Amino acid sequence: MRVGIHISISGGFTKAVKRLLELGCNSCQMFSRSPRGGKARDLKEDEVTTFRELCSINDINPVVVHIPYVLNLATPDPDMHRYAAQMVREDLERADALGAAYLVLHMGSHKGEGTEKGLRQVSGALTTALEGYCGNTVLLLENTSGAGSEVGYLFEHLAAVLQMLESDNAGICFDTCHGFAAGYDLSTYERVNGTVDKFDSIIGIDKLKLIHANDAMFPLGSAKDRHADIGAGHIGEEGFRAILNHTLLKDKPFILETPAAGDADWKRNIEALKALLEGNN
Numbered sequence: 001m002r003v004g005i006h007i008s009i010s011g012g013f014t015k016a017v018k019r020l021l022e023l024g025c026n027s028c029q030m031f032s033r034s035p036r037g038g039k040a041r042d043l044k045e046d047e048v049t050t051f052r053e054l055c056s057i058n059d060i061n062p063v064v065v066h067i068p069y070v071l072n073l074a075t076p077d078p079d080m081h082r083y084a085a086q087m088v089r090e091d092l093e094r095a096d097a098l099g100a101a102y103l104v105l106h107m108g109s110h111k112g113e114g115t116e117k118g119l120r121q122v123s124g125a126l127t128t129a130l131e132g133y134c135g136n137t138v139l140l141l142e143n144t145s146g147a148g149s150e151v152g153y154l155f156e157h158l159a160a161v162l163q164m165l166e167s168d169n170a171g172i173c174f175d176t177c178h179g180f181a182a183g184y185d186l187s188t189y190e191r192v193n194g195t196v197d198k199f200d201s202i203i204g205i206d207k208l209k210l211i212h213a214n215d216a217m218f219p220l221g222s223a224k225d226r227h228a229d230i231g232a233g234h235i236g237e238e239g240f241r242a243i244l245n246h247t248l249l250k251d252k253p254f255i256l257e258t259p260a261a262g263d264a265d266w267k268r269n270i271e272a273l274k275a276l277l278e279g280n281n
């Protein structure tokens with residue numbers, strides 16, 4: 001089983017890898033810059049080399065980079081749109097330098113211009129970001145909870161952007177909490193099967209590269225992006241047991257983004273995930 005957490009790299013890469021190993025992780029996700037945006041500091045060649053070596057020696061993969069939350073790819077504002085495309089490109093290059101297999105992005109909000117326009121803006125920004133890019137990092141669109149004027153909460157939205165992009169450099173990261181908040185039920189074996197079948201027929205399961213494993217603090221269809229501990233939310237233990245053991249999901253990497261004040265919280269959630277995996281590895 002591939003399981004990781006969202007880890008801070010502010011204390012340096014060596015410390016981050018040490019923590020991952022102590023927690024029993026073999027995958028991870030990080031921001032390559034401040035999640036609130038702004039200019040990123042240059043990554044030094046020696047720290048990047050050390051990080052890649054440590055990940056390789058310790059079998060940490062995939063490494064995942066998440067773009068800053070503040071970017072809005074669906075924005076109708078031309079300046080913000082240009083900025084978002086540029087940031088995605090920069091983060092793609094940074095992720096590639098770090099040896100990251102994936103760059104996860106949120107699609108953002110259409111701000112009253114309508115979903116269709118918003119989705120076209122997303123694909124336009126990503127097309128610009130991918131122009132002339134020849135690295136190995138693959139872009140992953142993450143499903144959203146559908147709050148406000150967010151786009152990307154329906155499987156049809158994700159499929160539409162992938163289709164417009166026509167790129168082998170793009171796939172999907174499915175966040176269980178966001179999916180549940182958007183109305184995709186994941187609380188029983190039967191309902192997980194139904195949601196996976198829907199994903200497969202609308203997007204294609206081969207496009208699913210990564211799962212953000214988060215329980216949901218609010219009920220089905222709430223449109224609220226509030227993560228809960230594994231088994232402690234509305235998806236619950238049965239839901240996660242069904243997700244983790246589903247034939248089409250069990251070999252995907254799982255990254256936790258559960259609420260964590262410290263490593264004890266991460267440990268509890270990592271152990272909860274591992275305990276629900278049948279056969280336990």
Ligand SMILES: [Zn+2]
Nearest residue numbers: 142175212257
């Ligand atoms: Zn997520």
